[in-house]
Amino acid sequence: MGRWVAARAAGALATLLLMSVVVFGLIGLMPGDPVDLMVAGDPNMTSADAARLRALYGLDRPLHERYLAWAGKALQGELGFSRSFGRPVLEILWPRLGNTLLLAGLAFAIAIVVALPLGMLAARRPGGRVDYLVNLACFAGVSAPPFWLALLMITLFAVALGWLPAGGMGDVPTQASWSDAALIRARHLALPVATLALVQIGHYTRFMRAAMIEALRQDFMRTARAKGVSEARAVWDHAFANALAPVLTVLALSFGGLFSGALITETMFAWPGTGKAIYQAILENDFNLALVGLLIATLATLLGNLLADLAQAWVDPRVSLTAGPGA
Amino acid sequence: MSRVLAVLVALILPFTLTTPARAKDELVVAMTQYPATWNPVIGSMLAKSLIQSMTRRPFTAWDADWKLRCHLCVEVPTLENGRARRVTLEGGKEGLEVDLEIQPAARWGDGVPVSVRDVAFTLEVGKHPLSGVASAEGYRRILAMKPHDDKRFTLTFDRVTFDYSNIDLQLLPAHIDKPVFDADPAEYRNRNRFDTDSTNPGLAHGPYRFVQVVPGSQIVLERNPTWWGPTPHFRRIVVRIVESTAALEANLLSGSVDYVLGELGLTLDQGLLFEKRHGQRFDVVHKPALIYEHIDVNLDNPLLADRRVRQALLMAIDREAISRTLFEGRQPVAHGGVSPLDPMFSPAARQYRHDPAEARRLLDAAGFSELRAGVRHNAKGDRFSIELTTTAGNRVREQVAQVLQSQWRQVGVELRIRAEPPRVFSQGLNRRAFSGLAMYAWVTRPQGVPRSTLHSGEIPSEANGWTGQNYPAYRNAEMDRVLDAMERELDEGRRRALFAEMQRLHAEDLPVLPLFFRVDSFVIPKKLKGVVPTGHVNGSTLSVENWRWVD
Numbered sequence: 001m002g003r004w005v006a007a008r009a010a011g012a013l014a015t016l017l018l019m020s021v022v023v024f025g026l027i028g029l030m031p032g033d034p035v036d037l038m039v040a041g042d043p044n045m046t047s048a049d050a051a052r053l054r055a056l057y058g059l060d061r062p063l064h065e066r067y068l069a070w071a072g073k074a075l076q077g078e079l080g081f082s083r084s085f086g087r088p089v090l091e092i093l094w095p096r097l098g099n100t101l102l103l104a105g106l107a108f109a110i111a112i113v114v115a116l117p118l119g120m121l122a123a124r125r126p127g128g129r130v131d132y133l134v135n136l137a138c139f140a141g142v143s144a145p146p147f148w149l150a151l152l153m154i155t156l157f158a159v160a161l162g163w164l165p166a167g168g169m170g171d172v173p174t175q176a177s178w179s180d181a182a183l184i185r186a187r188h189l190a191l192p193v194a195t196l197a198l199v200q201i202g203h204y205t206r207f208m209r210a211a212m213i214e215a216l217r218q219d220f221m222r223t224a225r226a227k228g229v230s231e232a233r234a235v236w237d238h239a240f241a242n243a244l245a246p247v248l249t250v251l252a253l254s255f256g257g258l259f260s261g262a263l264i265t266e267t268m269f270a271w272p273g274t275g276k277a278i279y280q281a282i283l284e285n286d287f288n289l290a291l292v293g294l295l296i297a298t299l300a301t302l303l304g305n306l307l308a309d310l311a312q313a314w315v316d317p318r319v320s321l322t323a324g325p326g327a
Numbered sequence: 328m329s330r331v332l333a334v335l336v337a338l339i340l341p342f343t344l345t346t347p348a349r350a351k352d353e354l355v356v357a358m359t360q361y362p363a364t365w366n367p368v369i370g371s372m373l374a375k376s377l378i379q380s381m382t383r384r385p386f387t388a389w390d391a392d393w394k395l396r397c398h399l400c401v402e403v404p405t406l407e408n409g410r411a412r413r414v415t416l417e418g419g420k421e422g423l424e425v426d427l428e429i430q431p432a433a434r435w436g437d438g439v440p441v442s443v444r445d446v447a448f449t450l451e452v453g454k455h456p457l458s459g460v461a462s463a464e465g466y467r468r469i470l471a472m473k474p475h476d477d478k479r480f481t482l483t484f485d486r487v488t489f490d491y492s493n494i495d496l497q498l499l500p501a502h503i504d505k506p507v508f509d510a511d512p513a514e515y516r517n518r519n520r521f522d523t524d525s526t527n528p529g530l531a532h533g534p535y536r537f538v539q540v541v542p543g544s545q546i547v548l549e550r551n552p553t554w555w556g557p558t559p560h561f562r563r564i565v566v567r568i569v570e571s572t573a574a575l576e577a578n579l580l581s582g583s584v585d586y587v588l589g590e591l592g593l594t595l596d597q598g599l600l601f602e603k604r605h606g607q608r609f610d611v612v613h614k615p616a617l618i619y620e621h622i623d624v625n626l627d628n629p630l631l632a633d634r635r636v637r638q639a640l641l642m643a644i645d646r647e648a649i650s651r652t653l654f655e656g657r658q659p660v661a662h663g664g665v666s667p668l669d670p671m672f673s674p675a676a677r678q679y680r681h682d683p684a685e686a687r688r689l690l691d692a693a694g695f696s697e698l699r700a701g702v703r704h705n706a707k708g709d710r711f712s713i714e715l716t717t718t719a720g721n722r723v724r725e726q727v728a729q730v731l732q733s734q735w736r737q738v739g740v741e742l743r744i745r746a747e748p749p750r751v752f753s754q755g756l757n758r759r760a761f762s763g764l765a766m767y768a769w770v771t772r773p774q775g776v777p778r779s780t781l782h783s784g785e786i787p788s789e790a791n792g793w794t795g796q797n798y799p800a801y802r803n804a805e806m807d808r809v810l811d812a813m814e815r816e817l818d819e820g821r822r823r824a825l826f827a828e829m830q831r832l833h834a835e836d837l838p839v840l841p842l843f844f845r846v847d848s849f850v851i852p853k854k855l856k857g858v859v860p861t862g863h864v865n866g867s868t869l870s871v872e873n874w875r876w877v878d
Contacts, residue, residue, distance in 0.1 A: 032754035039757055039794055042371055044462040044779070047792035052456055052463075056513070085542045086364035086522035092542055151573055158581035166583040167574055168545065168567055270569040270578075272544035280543075283750065284363070 008309075012302040019298045020074075021067065023291050027282065028063040034083060034285045035059060057083075070291070080288035084281060089292045092277060097296070099169070100273035104262055106189065107196035112251065115201045119208025119247075120240065126213055134205060141202030146195060150268035153191045164190050167270035192269040196262055200254075207250050211243035218242065245316045252308035255300065351876040352562040354855070357575055357584040358591040361543045361568045365521040367497035368452055369459050373770075373866075377588055378566060379497070380868040381548055382531040386427060386494035388865040389773050393670065395492055398869075399441070399532075401428045403492050406817065411491055414483070422470065423484040423491050431478060432555035436528030436536045439502050443474040448501035452508060452515065459516030465495075488814050489822055490774065503529045534559045534872040544568055560857075560875035572597055579850060580605065586858070589614065589849030590866045596723065598848020599655050610851045613657045614860035617772065618845035619664050620724075622715070623756075623765040623798045624838055630713055631763060637837040638679065639689035643738040645681040646842060649730055653723065654846070661841035663830050664769065664777050668862060671774050673827035677834040686738045695739070703739035712741035713763035716755065719746035724766055727842070757793045759786075765798065768845060773863050774826075776813050781833065783807050801838035854878060 035053045039045050054060045058069065073080065079089045122134035158166035170188040172181045215221070216239050224234040263275035274293055281289035362375035367383065384398035397403050404410035404425045416422040433441040452458045453466030460466070471483040484491060500520075508515045520527055525540040534554045539547035546566040550559055567584060569575045572593055578584040587593060593601065595613065602611035624631050631637060646660040662678045665671055690696070695703035695711050703711040715731065717724050725746060732742040747755065755761055769780065779785045783802040785795030809829045816822040833839070849860050849867070857873035 030750070032750035036754050036757050036793075037750065038370070038461050039796075042462050044464045045794060046462075046464055047794035049461060049463055050792050050794050053459070053461065056457060056459060056516075081517045084363045085361075086366070086517070087542060088517075095541075096543075151577070154574065154577040154581070158583065159577055162581060166578040166581040167569060168583070169541075171545075171547070171565065267571050268574050270544065270567060270571075270574065272541060276570075277543065283748075285750065 008306055012299070012306075015302060016295060016298060020071065020291065020295055023294050024067045024070065024287070025063065027285070027287055027290055028066065030282075030285070032285065033059050037285065070288075079292050082281070082286055082289040084284045084286040084289065089288045092289060093274065093293060093296065096272055096274045096277050099271060100262070100266070100275065103189065103192055103265070103271055103273060104196060107193045107200060107262075108254065110193065110197040111200035111204055114197070115204030116208050116247070118201070119205045120212050120235070120243075122205065122209045123212030123216060123243075124235075131209075134209070138202040138205045141198045142206070144199070146199055146262075146264040147268060149198060150192070150195045150265060153195055154268070157191060164188075166191075167268070169271065192262075192265050192271050195269075196265050204247070204251070207247050208243065211246050212239060215239040215243040241315065245312055248311040248315060249308045252311050253301075253304050255304035255307060351878070352560075353565065354561045354563075354586065354874065354876070355565045355567065355584050356586045356588055357567045357569045357578060358588040359568070359570050359572065359575065360591055364516070364519075365525055365537075365540075366499075366516070366519045367521070368449065368499060369516050369519075370461050373591055376864070377590055377866050377868050378546060378548075380533070380866060381535045381564065381871045382533045382537065382551070383497065384533050384869075386496050387492065388495070388869055389861065389863055390865070391859045391861045391867075391870070393668065393773050393861075393863065399430055399433060399498070400494065401430060404494070405492055413487060416470070416483075416485065420485070421487050423487050425482045425484065425491055425494070427480060427482065427494065429478045430555055433532055434553040434555070435500050435502075436531040436551050436553050438553055439500070439529060440477065441498060441532050442477045443472075443480045444477075444501045445498040446480055446496070447472055447474070448505050448508070449496060449499045452499060452504075455508075455512050457513040457515075458508070486815070487817065489817050498532075500529050503527060535564060538563075554872075557872050559872040564871070576601065579609075585852055586855055587850055588866075588868070589847045589851075589858075589860055590616075593848050593850055594723070595654055595658060595846045595848050598850060599657065601848070601850055608853060610849075610853055612849040612851065612860055613846045614849060614862045615659050615666065615668060615844045616847045617666055617669075617770060617863050619661060619666075619769045619771055620727075620842040620845055621661065621664070621766070621769065622840040622842065623761070623767075624840060625759070625761055625763055625765075626799050626801060626838060627759075628713070628763055630709065630711060633693045634836055635689045635693040636695070637840065639686040639693070639738065640735065640740065641679045641837060641840050642682045642689070643686040643740070644731060644734055644840075644842075647681065649727060650843065653726060654843075658843045658846050661844050663833050663841050664771060664780070664839070665826065665830055666771070666844055666862075669773055671823060671826040673823075673830045675827055676830035679834075683734075683738055690738060690740075698739055701736065701739060702741045710741070711739065712743065714743045714745055714761070715764040715766060716745045716747060716752060716761045717766040718749045718752050720748070728766065756798055757787055759788075759798055759800065761798075764840075766842075770864070776810060777829070778810050778814065781806055781829075781838070782810050799838040801836070803832060803836060806832050806836075 034057065035050050038053065039050055058066055070080065081087065082089050082092050085092050118134055122131040125131060154166045157164045165188050168188060170184040172184050176184070220238055221234060224238050262273065263279050265271065266273040266276040278290060278293035281293060358374060358377065360374035362372045364370055365375065367379055386400045387395050387397055387403055390396050395403055402408065402410060404427060406412065410426045412424050414422050414424050429441055435441060450466055450469060450472055453460050453463060468485050469482050470485050473481045475481070503520050507518050507520060521530055526537045528536050531537065531551050532553070534551060534556060535548035536551040537546060538549045539545070545568065548564045548566070550562055569578055575587055575592060576597060579587055589612070598611055598613060601609065624637055626632055650656050650658045650660060659667065663676060665673070690703055694705040697704045715728055717728055728744045732744060735742050752767070756765055756767070779796045781797060781801055783797065784807070785797040786800045787793045787795045787798065806829065809825055809832065813822060813825045813829060816825055847860060849858065851858050854876050856875050856877050857870070858867055859870060860867050
């Protein structure tokens with residue numbers, strides 16, 4: 001187990017290093033640099049100004065030199081400044097990471113709590129009335145573009161009914177009690193979480209349904225029933241446990257996505273998360289922010305992979321973490 | 328079922344009943360952008376300028392009537408009032424001296440008086456090669472600053488220009504930022520207090536000061552107790568950043584936001600629709616702005632080199648019809664880069680009306696007389712097929728491009744549309760990589776001299792580091808002479824004549840095809856009074872102290 005974790009950690013480090021080269025290269029090769037954008041927006045900038053700024057930002061040096069300079073500083077813990085926010089990169093990303101985790105984590109949790117039972121329910125009688133209704137709802141959720149869904153939510157609950165705020169995180173007065181503060185946050189979270197969760201519920205329900213149908217068809221289910229095990233116990237103890245393995249893999253892999261943020265939902269509800277920050281950073285040529293944001297997302301995905309493997313081993317005793325390939 | 332409903336109601340009820348009551352001494356406004364820095368001298372961005380107009384004031388700015396007025400100074404310097412004078416500089420060159428006096432009561436939010444020390448520090452930062460100031464030209468033109476006392480000083484300019492009265496200098500607080508700058512000028516852009524300690528009261532000297540900044544999301548301002556002007560009506564202003572204009576509209580309707588800043592808010596088509604649907608709750612003001620939508624013509628393209636061709640292209644476009652169809656006639660047709668609202672606008676310059684017959688005649692005369700499969704060809708067999716590059720994602724521009732394609736087709740000109748992401752588009756433009764036409768917008772200033780876009784010395788090239796904005800590569804010695812003279816001419820009458828000549832030359836040569844002046848839609852709640860759209864770079868927030876809520 002220890003060797004396995006060490007091997008995975010080494011692999012993750014190598015992947016991160018490779019990703020930093022690829023991302024830095026891709027951003028560097030994109031057309032236009034920040035000085036181009038400044039020149040286009042300011043008729044008073046002279047060629048001397050442009051040359052001075054390129055030298056100041058290091059844009060006059062070859063890409064590999066810029067990468068090495070960045071990597072050298074990053075190894076010393078200096079991840080640089082965000083050009084689009086004028087602040088250290090981590091000062092921008094940390095609070096946003098927390099906001100994104102809160103939003104996406106809640107949506108993820110709600111989606112799991114709703115989707116797993118729904119998938120099981122639908123799988124009990126494939127083609128039946130319940131299955132039909134669940135499938136219909138899932139397809140609606142999966143097909144609805146998040147942009148449209150968000151607008152629908154805002155129009156209904158914020159504009160027409162006036163029940164919930166249309167966006168933002170809400171101002172928590174300094175003298176507010178803990179419960180008041182939580183309520184203000186909850187009111188602002190309700191619509192974006194619901195929007196994200198609705199889309200995810202469709203996906204996860206479909207996974208759970210397919211896995212359960214497969215498990216219910218297995219010989220061990222027939223054997224369990226023949227042994228007189230009650231239907232509920234057969235479903236929970238045997239079918240669900242077996243169906244859970246592939247679903248857990250999918251869920252664990254989705255974990256990485258929580259960190260890279262939900263761009264559309266964050267934009268529509270003015271929720272200051274990482275998705276919006278990374279997207280803006282790429283558009284505005286904010287090297288440091290884009291690079292660090294994408295590396296954090298990569299790290300989270302690798303962590304998700306690790307979790308998926310651990311979860312597999314946990315629910316399925318046939319999976320061993322000590323055996324290497326071909327062992 | 329009823330139990331499920333009861334649980335649902337119990338869950339939802341606390342969320343719906345606890346909307347915190349908001350006293351109307353607080354105004355919640357929204358806009359679509361967050362600035363890259365709060366430092367007033369590093370970089371220029373509309374979002375920053377709109378918010379900082381609430382927290383600080385320049386020496387002079389244009390008001391809503393397009394008149395220059397003093398904010399941080401006591402009197403606009405002019406030759407007539409003796410606060411400006413011509414001087415002979417070393418080497419015999421002619422320059423200008425301008426006397427300025429800082430408002431006696433002006434103090435930073437921490438009580439320290441605004442003084443000549445701040446002026447000296449601001450000039451030091453502006454001129455320093457490592458400070459990160461984007462355009463240092465304005466600072467370089469100031470040769471010297473001579474202090475007389477704490478509040479009075481004289482600036483010496485290296486040349487005589489007509490706009491000497493417009494001192495658009497944004498001061499930095501020396502008592503706060505100078506130690507940071509002195510420690511490491513090259514790191515000043517990252518470590519200045521505007522970005523690292525934005526809520527420091529000593530950074531503001533306007534009606535409001537920052538009390539909270541959530542990068543990319545929200546700014547909260549409260550009255551600045553040291554403000555010397557009239558006390559603002561609102562105690563607190565919350566500025567929210569909502570990037571999606573659809574969400575912005577919903578926020579406004581739901582009451583989450585009281586007012587959307589017109590300069591950075593709803594688009595004109597949204598504003599028009601909003602007016603129809605909710606005109607009873609809001610006053611919608613469509614204010615033409617100094618945002619000039621136009622098409623740059625690459626004059627190095629042989630198909631477009633003949634000015635008769637360019638005139639024909641302009642006459643083949645029915646701009647009035649486009650404005651009527653897409654903007655209900657609210658977006659005024661441009662006849663050049665000078666807005667009709669600008670005192671320097673000349674109605675005498677040639678104005679092109681929609682005349683497809685004349686366009687066909689001009690194209691025939693320019694040699695493109697042979698029609699093959701509906702497209703004109705010249706005697707050499709060159710097909711009149713050109714490419715129009717524009718920014719992707721700008722719905723209005725994409726619609727206009729399609730109309731152009733259809734209208735030019737009717738006179739035998741084939742148009743290929745190429746929409747590019749803004750950063751790709753701006754690099755192509757800077758490198759003059761567009762083959763035929765490029766459609767985009769310029770933001771201009773009142774009485775602005777279009778040197779950077781029309782002077783032959785401003786053609787971007789590898790040799791000059793791709794600077795200058797004369798992307799069409801327009802070369803006209805007479806235009807260069809007029810532009811040079813316009814900048815130096817102090818007599819208003821003679822300057823008006825030079826502006827008229829510049830507009831005449833431009834209208835004849837058409838290196839740029841003028842389209843429209845963009846319109847800002849201000850959706851103002853009926854109870855909010857005092858918001859006055861200006862239509863130029865000094866936006867409506869410069870009079871924020873006059874905004875008030877009338878129940």
